[in-house]
Amino acid sequence: MWVYILKLLKERDMYAYELKPMLMERFGFQPALVTPYVVLYRMERGGFVEARWDENKKYYKITTKGVKLFEEGMEYLSDLIVKLSA
């Protein structure tokens, strides 16, 4: 879940509510309404995203630490595929 959300936040800042339809559209993944909220809630505490308020919406931006986490995740996945395909 967090990988999907970080991927989208790398492209542009988003707020939790618009993530649900976006996750469906981009990844064919239908999360519960509340899921992006909880994931962002925890990622903010971890310093992987940071928030700002704009027009009564809480926009999240990925941090340097978040980008690093995403890239490590991608590397892990690539390695996994290579190892499982060999």
Add this chain to the structure above:
Amino acid sequence: MWVYILKLLKERDMYAYELKPMLMERFGFQPALVTPYVVLYRMERGGFVEARWDENKKYYKITTKGVKLFEEGMEYLSDLIVKLSA
């Protein structure tokens, strides 16, 4: 974990005890001694592997259902990488 184990069982039948060092060697993954036992124990109940005794060792063989699970897992991973790279 189960993906790693199914991958190894696709190559040849193995028993739980030899899986631990194999998982390290092939995937750089060091599980606890008991982990392969528990994973195989559950996969047997799920019909993804089946067992036979040979020289006091319980050899596990991947089933058709297990191969299918592995291939679905691989497909899922490939799709994931494509989507996250796009």
Add this chain to the structure above:
DNA sequence: AATAACATTTTATAACCATAAAATATATAT
């Protein structure tokens, strides 16, 4: 004979994570 290494079983536990629950607040359409 005794100790270490090999080999297995099954339940319980702890951590992780998506979702449920139960609130609250604003904006828009009827």
Add this chain to the structure above:
DNA sequence: ATATATATTTTATGGTTATAAAATGTTATT
């Protein structure tokens, strides 16, 4: 005005999964 859609918060819960726990039996070594 009132229902509906949009938007958020935080704790609790339930499922999954690797590992801990606590046994037991066999084979090889000293």
